[in-house]
Amino acid sequence: MAPSVRQFGACLRCVRQSAGANASLSGAPRRFLSSTPVTREEMQSQPSTPPPPSPPPAATPAAPAEAETAAKETPEYMQKWGNLDPEQVEWKRDERRLVRREGIQPVGSRRRRAVLHRSALNGAEQVPFEQLPYQCFQEARKVLLEDRQEKMKEIETMTLRINNLQAQGPAVSGSILAKEARLRSMRNHLNELILLADINDPMVKKRFEDGEGDMNKPIYRYLADQKWRKYKRLILEQRITQLNIVPDLLPALNPIADVDLGFGRKNVSPGEFVDSAISEKMPRLTVQTFQPGEKLVTVVVVDADVPVPEKDSFTYRCHFIASNILISPMQTSIPLQRIEQEDRKTKDTAARKIALPWTVPWAHKGAPYHRLAVFVLDQNEAKALNVVDIRKTKRDDFILRSFIDKHKLNPIGFSLFRTQWDDSMAGVMERAGLKDEIKVEFKRKRIEPLPHKRRTERMR
CATH class of the missing domain: 3.90.280.10 (PEBP-like)
Structure with missing residues (x-):
């Protein structure tokens, strides 16, 4: 096992199990921490049993020709790299090869891709992320779901209050400036509630880490902004100060x-x-x-x-x-x-x-x-x-x-x-x-030393 996944290769229960009687009696496959491809994230409402495999399509005369054309377009040395799955590449070399040959970026973190690759090699069961059979994880999701429902009710109430305030005349609020200030404060609170409704959702964080977040949604824009401010913006501010841009x-x-x-x-x-x-x-x-x-x-x-x-x-x-x-x-x-x-x-x-x-x-x-x-x-x-x-x-x-x-x-x-x-x-x-x-060359102007610091021939 690679060093990057040595500590996170399997869950604690599977690590404690030995290859002796318990493993032989149970006969259960070794279950890894995360064995879910990103393409199965949307299976929240579907049962855990996989659907029956669809019959293979009938071979057409054009299919071999298209395969030969694609093989000819790809250089021979790139074909020797083999199959590169964007969800399971775990080495930097394979990541560079994937971007170079397929033009596709790897999905998720390298540690998660390494775990998926090891679980695929061991034939572990593919379980969707939201259906992981961990009791603590599922209980935490129930708590988060209840909190989200409360936030949604607050969002509806705040939206109704904003609409009622907009319909009122400025004399009720005192003045036009006072009404605009109240509306601005209520809209800011509404935006905060929208973020709090989704910020603790594990599926939201997973999609964001995998680079699949929709930037049209406020939660993904907020997470991207926080990530940028924690590292890249600090470096940028340092360069602005060091190089005297300001x-x-x-x-x-x-x-x-x-x-x-x-x-x-x-x-x-x-x-x-x-x-x-x-x-x-x-x-x-x-x-x-x-x-x-x-x-x-x-x-x-x-x-x-x-x-x-x-x-x-x-x-x-x-x-x-x-x-x-x-x-x-x-x-x-x-x-x-x-x-x-x-x-x-x-x-x-x-x-x-x-x-x-x-x-x-x-x-x-x-x-x-x-x-x-x-x-x-x-x-x-x-x-x-x-x-x-x-x-x-x-x-x-x-x-x-x-x-x-x-x-x-x-x-x-x-x-x-x-x-x-x-x-x-x-x-x-x-x-x-x-x-x-x-032909123009800049040279440093030589500064003559003071008379009492000049070296005479006798001193040389």
Whole structure:
């Protein structure tokens, strides 16, 4: 048994049983802690006995041809990997192979998949998760069900109170402001009751851990928000403080959306150094919001470390601006490359989304690293911006504060990466039309020591 499942391979009763008389008399198969495939989660109302197997479909002449075509499309070395079940792969190598060959992510945690795999090897009985024959588990579910019924009654009562208050005139509540304050307080309490009704349900937690939660439901948005704030947001706040994004670019920044940045197949963590050959192409973004409804956002990429040798200081440069991009809790991807292709086909310039095309990040030889900040800005009241006016924005000396104030934007998401001179930077700059900048090299100015600290020939 693998080390990851050694402690959780079987229940305590089965561990205590020996392979002697008790096991031989009982003849019962060894029961593992969890032996339920994710695809059987919806069998709550069905009996535990499995349905009779359906007869195999009749073979058709087209079936062998389709199998041969699929086998030809898959390389031979990938076929040698064998069958990879997304619910039972337990090794990192098999997980990478599954994503590479099938394009499917593994389901659930690695520990649970390992238990399912071991139980399948031992021929354990497949029992749905909600029907696990553990007395404590079933009794706890009864308590949770009673609590949920109480919360549902409170939700109905609160909904009725809100409807009655909306139908009343403002004079009954005292004033319009007092009525709005009461409605806001009652709606907040209603949202809290909706979360409390499902937050202790084991099926809800299981679906969320398996990545099958519906983000249109408040409970899954809440769980995803809490998970993001406990780890990824803390790292993001640390990078914002360490790399002085505040106050260099903005006076304050409070991200409320999870932004995942990547280039091609490479995922980039906040503040990571990215090779210039990789960042030459347009990045890909995934923005997960935790609030209901659709939003129109603007994506801005700013270089915060453009050197100005004449003034011995730094300035800003805008590398990319795209506006009027629709996102929602279910629609998280921002395919910038596909948006660029659609803009090329659109003849109406006002209907395009990319205002300033992608400019490759570059740095001089010997200069400090450059911070490339990626901001996701929420457009006020989901109103579309005029891309023609934004196209007039100058790339050099770009001030993000002024841009946000001018267009009434609100930063909700943030990520960043860093770039510096590397072996492929010269080729990237040449392809970008920056041949004159390749020869520029920054060197540290030598500071002469004070006279009394100079070493004379006699001291040498």
